[in-house]
Amino acid sequence: xxxxxxxxxxxxxxxxxxxxxxxxxxxxxxxxxxxxxxxxxxxxxxxxxxxxxxxxxxxxxxxxxxxxxxxxxxxxxxxxxxxxxxxxxxxxxxxxxxxxxxxxxxxxxxxxxxxxxxxxxxxxxxxxxxxxxxxxxxxxxxxxxxxxxxxxxxxxxxxxxxxxxxxxxxxxxxxxxxxxxxxxxxxxxxxxxxxxxxxxxxxxxxxxxxxxxxxxxxxxxxxxxxxxxxxxxxxxxxxxxxxxxxxxxxx
Amino acid sequence: xxxxxxxxxxxxxxxxxxxxxxxxxxxxxxxxxxxxxxxxxxxxxxxxxxxxxxxxxxxxxxxxxxxxxxxxxxxxxxxxxxxxxxxxxxxxxxxxxxxxxxxxxxxxxxxxxxxxxxxxxxxxxxxxxxxxxxxxxxxxxxxxxxxxxxxxxxxxxxxxxxxxxxxxxxxxxxxxxxxxxxxxxxxxxxxxxxxxx
Numbered sequence: 131x132x133x134x135x136x137x138x139x140x141x142x143x144x145x146x147x148x149x150x151x152x153x154x155x156x157x158x159x160x161x162x163x164x165x166x167x168x169x170x171x172x173x174x175x176x177x178x179x180x181x182x183x184x185x186x187x188x189x190x191x192x193x194x195x196x197x198x199x200x201x202x203x204x205x206x207x208x209x210x211x212x213x214x215x216x217x218x219x220x221x222x223x224x225x226x227x228x229x230x231x232x233x234x235x236x237x238x239x240x241x242x243x244x245x246x247x248x249x250x251x252x253x254x255x256x257x258x259x260x261x262x263x264x265x266x267x268x269x270x271x272x273x274x275x276x277x278x279x280x281x282x283x284x285x286x287x288x289x290x291x292x293x294x295x296x297x298x299x300x301x302x303x304x305x306x307x308x309x310x311x312x313x314x315x316x317x318x319x320x321x322x323x324x325x326x327x328x329x330x331x332x333x334x335x336x337x338x339x340x341x342x343x344x345x346x347x348x349x350x351x352x353x354x355x356x357x358x359x360x361x362x363x364x365x366x367x368x369x370x371x372x373x374x375x376x377x378x379x380x381x
Numbered sequence: 382x383x384x385x386x387x388x389x390x391x392x393x394x395x396x397x398x399x400x401x402x403x404x405x406x407x408x409x410x411x412x413x414x415x416x417x418x419x420x421x422x423x424x425x426x427x428x429x430x431x432x433x434x435x436x437x438x439x440x441x442x443x444x445x446x447x448x449x450x451x452x453x454x455x456x457x458x459x460x461x462x463x464x465x466x467x468x469x470x471x472x473x474x475x476x477x478x479x480x481x482x483x484x485x486x487x488x489x490x491x492x493x494x495x496x497x498x499x500x501x502x503x504x505x506x507x508x509x510x511x512x513x514x515x516x517x518x519x520x521x522x523x524x525x526x527x528x529x530x531x532x533x534x535x536x537x538x539x540x541x542x543x544x545x546x547x548x549x550x551x552x553x554x555x556x557x558x559x560x561x562x563x564x565x566x567x568x569x570x571x572x573x574x575x576x577x578x
Contacts (some may be wrong), residue, residue, distance in 0.1 A: 155494060189562045189564070192525075192565075198566075226527065228497055229531060229534040232527060232530070232531045273475070376493040
């Protein structure tokens with residue numbers, strides 16, 4: 131496929147390009163404009179300017195709300211690209227009518243925003259976010275969905291925690307502690323510094339969520355779901371070196 | 382670049398939102414040419430505003446006393462409260478001349494990603510008003526964005542159980558606009574909220 135059709139930014143000599151992306155967030159810029167931050171499968175995180183979208187007569191302001199999957203036409207600028215056309219591919223309309231789903235989607239885009247890099251292909255990251263939003267749109271909101279999403283995100287960025295064997299020695303039994311800095315579960319012989327003691331069954335719980343499809347999560351022991359989400363959150367926050375604010379609203 | 386006081390005024394004006402160096406310079410030189418009384422009136426107006434204007438203790442609108450002019454007006458309908466994000470939004474609703482109730486300024490909208498939860502907004506104050514006043518309906522007039530919609534859903538979830546009617550401003554087509562320029566989400570909402578004629 132030629133570079134232009136793929137939407138590659140720098141191999142293409144023309145100033146106008148096409149791209150597909152999911153809107154992560156936007157913030158006011160100037161009097162009536164917005165800077166819109168998106169994640170694209172080809173170009174990773176992209177920052178763009180949408181001119182005049184805060185005016186009520188804007189032709190495409192409604193298409194650039196967070197969580198929307200859009201097809202864009204961009205005019206390349208020196209610092210930020212300017213959006214000249216937007217078409218909606220998938221609005222994820224149903225999730226917007228459910229407060230829990232909106233908070234869950236907010237967490238997903240916050241986490242993706244934290245790991246996505248500019249000018250770097252991020253197909254797996256894009257597809258994971260798309261699957262997560264589809265699951266929320268289909269009404270599958272639950273703390274387990276968030277935990278599964280965070281574990282899969284850790285895998286996509288290359289820091290998946292060891293869950294079924296000791297991160298230090300590879301042993302598969304006696305896994306009693308979890309170390310955020312040490313890369314996952316540890317056996318009682320390998321005492322990691324700063325490790326936390328685990329309740330029985332929590333590693334298997336986390337592992338089933340890490341392996342499952344987001345749209346068909348297994349039914350598990352609900353009493354473990356809060357602790358499992360806390361472990362996934364702290365693990366990802368440790369490796370990203372930043373807090374995920376949206377989770378505070380869920381927990 | 383200019384004489385001390387002139388340059389100082391240019392620097393101060395250039396700190397205002399939407400005012401660049403060139404505009405600041407033009408304003409400063411304009412103030413240099415007008416009658417001294419006119420320039421002084423401007424400076425007194427700024428000083429008075431800073432000294433006399435605070436927050437309405439009831440609705441958190443800007444107020445020159447303890448309560449704003451809207452809360453003091455006994456002719457207003459105290460049963461209906463319009464919930465807005467910022468004091469500036471009150472002016473916009475007032476300009477319609479369609480609303481005769483009272484207001485409540487939240488101070489923003491829910492945005493978990495930016496660390497803004499219900500505790501950072503004036504939700505507790507709104508709850509106190511609902512419990513202590515004769516409020517029958519809350520009209521949520523937050524922006525039609527993800528954050529504004531989330532705020533409206535949160536208010537409905539928290540206040541409906543208290544026996545208050547919670548409504549939301551309709552979303553739809555702007556007056557004077559063309560149908561073929563409308564985006565799918567806006568048009569979808571306009572269809573969902575259509576009115577019988």
